[in-house]
Amino acid sequence: MNLIQKKPLTELGYNFVAAPYLPEGKDEYYLRNQQWGKSNIYRHLSALEIETLVRNDNTSDNWNNISVTNEFNPQLVKHCHFFGLVRIGKLEPYFLEFHNLRLPVGLYNSTIASCDFGDNVVVHNVNFLSHYLIGNEVMICNVNEMATTGHAKFGNGIVKDGEPESVRIWLELCNENGGRSIMPFDGMLPGDAWLWTRNRDDKALQDQFKSFTEQQFDKKRGYYGMVGDRCVIKNVSILKDVMIGTDAYLKGANKIKNVTINSSAEATTQIGEGCELVNGIVGYGCRVFYGVKAVRFIMASHSQLKYGARLINSYLGNNATISCCEVLNSLIFPAHEQHHNNSFLCAALIMGQSNMAAGATIGSNHNSRGPDGEIIAGRGFWPGLCVSLKHNSRFATFTLIAKGNYMAEMDIPFPFSLVINDEQHNCLKIMTGYWFLHNMYALARNSWKYLDRDKRTDKTQLIEYDYLAPDSVEEMIHAMALMEAATGKAWYLHTATDYSELTEMDYRQKGQDLLLNHPNDVAKLKILVKGVENSNREVLLLKVHKTYPLFRALIVLYAVKNVMQFVETNDIKTFEAIHNIALTAQRESWHNVGGQLMPASTLHTLKEEIRANKLNSWADLHAKYQEIGSQYATDKLQHAIASLLYVQEKTIADFNIDFFDECLQASIQTQTVLTENIQKSRAKDYENPFRKMTYENEAEMDAVVGKLDDNSFIKQTKEDLLVYKQKVKTLIKLLA
Template sequence: MNKIYKKPLAELGFQFVSGDYLQQGADEFVFRDQKVDKSIFRPLSIREINILESNLNEAENWKDIFVKEGFNAHLVKNCRFFGINRIGKLENCFLEFKNLRMPVGLYNSTIISCDFADNVAIDRVNMLSHYQVGNEVMILQVNELATTATAKFGNGSVKKGEEEKIRIWLELGNENGGRKVIPFLQMKPGDAYLWTRNRDDKALQEKYIEMTLKEFSSERGFYGQIGDRTVIKNTGIIKDVNMGPDTYIKGANKLKNLSILSVPEAPSQIGEGCELVNGIIHEGCRIFYGVKAVRFILAAHSQLKYGARLINSYLGSNSTISCCEVLNALIYPAHEQHHNNSFLCAAVVQGQSNMAAGATLGSNHNSRGADGELQAGRGFWPGLSVALKHNSKFASFNLISKGNYPAEIHNPIPFSLIGNDDKTGGLLIIPAYWFLYNMYAIARNAWKFEARDQRLVKDDLLEFDYLAPDTVFELLNAINLFEKWAGQEWLNDPKNANENLELYVDGIENSKKKTKIAKVYKAYHAFKDILYYHAAKELLATMERNQSKDPILLLKETISKSTPIVDWENVGGQLIPKSALQELKNNIKSGKVNSWLQVHQFYQAQAKLYPDQKFENALNGLIQVLGKKELYEKETFTAWLNKAIIVSQNLADGIKNSRKKDFQDPFRLAMFGNEEEMKKVIGDWKSNDFILQAEKANKEFVEKLWKIFKG
């Protein structure tokens, strides 16, 4: 039975918070009044009351309405007022936004206990309750716009008198809730990642909860906020939603329990047919055309569109999910996922990733319980109609070719193309695929992610370069695996350069079929070569930061203080040594770090150390390949830099040649009458901006290294 209570009309707009939940000595307006200067408001004059009544306005008590100097009673028509309301200046003008024109004033609306700043335009809001509305806000045709006394605005808080079971959790990375976290307004993807790990460490997990509960107030009675210049039109229900300045909402069905962090430089927008519940939306986001999202965080400058479904998930900054479904996922920045038939479930995807059409990743229907997981490093790229099984794990920059993969896969080799071997039915892996056959794509993606990073405040140091400490560690691990599988002697014999070794290994696919590793000789040397290049590139970057230092002295100093190559962890897109993370966790458990703000300060401190650590890591990677530490000795130094020059030229040629192939494909040419028409339609690879840019970068790289030789 629906419980419907009957109360005196005079109480409507009052007793927002019952006395049982008020702080001692406080009234129900304590948090409301912290946001407004009551001294600038005055009671209505008798003349203003007469004008308001003549304009068909009603109030349970005109004494409960307060106005600011500049208030124009003629601009309030056919409204009903309940509770205490405050109205700012109303001028005889209209507001215009994207062809929407509205006269300033309050019209045809029911208003309960609200505060209005200057020159608002409100029309046909069936119920506007317990909101504080900013300057020049436009609201047209909304069924319900209300805040309740227990509003949480997307945070996982519990208010006084509420049961713990109502707390909102995000069940990230696993459908069974075993990695769930409590969302809070300033939660970064790194926070979510740390919290989802180390589930066996009870003391650490309790500290995460303790730190998070400090982010909230358990008090009742917070009013909803609508920031300056916000525009809302033709929307159904908006309940318990905070909106920052310049938010734009049009045609949404239902918005409930949200924080929308919009700012003038990066406004957020929600469009037609959207239904969003229990979420936090950061600045610069776009959500439109039938999106359904429940229990989610959307980081800055990300998009949900065209019927996307996002549930129990965190989507990192500068990402787009279109059409498809994502459940129980923690996704790092720069993720792309399109097409109506793709699906991602119970996954941690470490960004710079792209889901192709038809990819079915992580369906738990192939398990006896919904507890499987998928984990993928940076640059994860499953191709068309790929079907993967939980539990699978992939190193960085793995490309998976079209096909069904019925067994679990743990591939530790980065920069690989994964496919099915027609001969054996097992997996086929081509390591170093990107360097050997598709340099244009991997190099352009690194440039693209950097160029498209729209964050206003880049306080999280996101690594977009495909060569970085995480991939250096994986490259060295792969080199060791190649030596174990094929033998170091065979791999270092130039006679085998063109040998197509039939190399089959165990432990990558969970089946009785062996995995074929193709072109292992080329991959082995490509991985070594790229470490020469990476170390030289980081040497030049470090010289830029230390222009007064001699490069040999810089090398000696760095190598003398360097530590052995270490494993790094991708924490929300920022790379941090595992040893530093362990120290952070120890400090959290001891109470030395007791807030998420301090954790964020740790990220920033690590970001300052990162450039020099990256150089040190690159040198250590090269030392492992060379087997000697004296890189600064003339013969070794010269050989290293000469090798780096050759590799840089090969990479530049690879970028050009991999793109050139697209234009020389006879099947593409068949679409056009002749080559000239093709150039008119799709352009000429010779004038490709990115190829020209890569050639320029290579030239500059070589020139800088030659200066070191001459110096």
């Protein structure tokens, strides 16, 4: 039975905060006055103004509770019903226009309970507007219900005075069973979500994160919803417990409840037709259009949901787009693309620069007795058409997965690889170095486009987009060791040599010798690797003889580029300054903390400071992100030099001018090969006869897709190569 309460009409608009929750000496408006901050500019209505309002078919339960400013014009208020304390700013005989919506300033055909209005607002046909603070030059029209409750939390995972713990909103990220749940809050960064979902066995750390969130918001009841200056809200059915920043545009939404919508003049947010948003946070500069359903969610700044997308129990990182798809229980880092109506993603940690192809079913394919599986994918994750994966699985950075139904869990430690499910031969194949060998255009453009599309106005976290970075380089070094061992074992097996007494290091030494000195022999070997797929079938490594030396060359390039940046940024004139940096260079594992890369030691210190209460708020932690970000270039430089020495099997004593000159020259050759591969990989699309068959002739093809020679990205990479060569020559002369 629906519980419908009958109360006196005189109570409508009053008792917003129940007496037990009012501090001593305070009335129900004390928080409202703090939020509005303008209570001293109003006066009571004059008798003439009241007469005019009544003549215009307005009513009030008490005209003494209507306050106005001196520039108030009663002629611009018609057919309205007022309840409770209402304060109205300047009303002048103008009309406001936005996207061809033209409406006169004033309040018309609306029921208004206990609200404050800024100057020159437009309120038309709002059936019920209750407990809202409306900014200047706001346009609101054709809204069924727009109300705030006394216990509103605006999407934050908190509880108010007198509420049970059961009403708290949690985001069940990364795992469907809720074992990694976090409390959402306005301003949560991807790094916050990652830190909180990890370290679940660290009670002290988990308690601190909960404390940070609790102390960021007080438990008092009585906060009003707010609509910032210059917002436009039209044809929306229900807005309940919603906080809206300035310059937002809401049109045609079905329902928005318990949500904070961040927006500003520099980063406007738009919510469009048919959308339903419940229990969430929308970041600055977001776009939500056409039938989107989002429940228990956070959208970081400049992200987009479009065309019926469903985002549930998930965090969507900055500059990411989900269109048509369903995403549940996922933590997605910045720069993610997911389109097509038959894509699906569930119980996953996706670390950014990723792209989900049509038909990919990354989720709800569990191998345990319950829905508690997880998938972790490094930067650049790209599952191809109709890929189906099993939980639990893990993928290194820039892993491309070919179309197929993968029946067992996988742990792919080879970055930049192509994973192939060969059903015909019942084996798993991993083409190492695929991106560099066959799709360099896409890889290079991936790094460029996401940097170009980073529209964040708040760059508290320094996001890494370069494919050659500490996380991927560490994975490359680890993969090289696996290649060495696998190649050595393959050779001994192929030659029928007794290897029962050999150690892993023996395999690696033999494999390294073969890969560096006898690549053609390696190309003939059948190279197998263990521990990659949870099955009994073979896992083959392909093109190891090409990838291994390429990885070595790329790490040299990575080191040289970082040294060159250090030289340019700090106006270095001598090799001694570079050598001094090298003295402290060291390798260690790196972590992707919401798109911001950190050395393991830095992350360890960060967590220690949180536990010790040296960082005792989210604001402190965010300031720490910035501090760590300011050190990133130096940390990356040291890692780059240490990685160079490691793969070249050198010590710091070997790091002299002659050795560095060799590295500089080698880097030119590597950069040249990469640039050539960028054009070659794109040229395939123009040379493929099956691509040409839909065009009458080459001229029509050029008119439709553009000429290869006119490709702006390829042109830019060629120009960058010339600049790079010149910089290397200049540096060689400088350090000579």
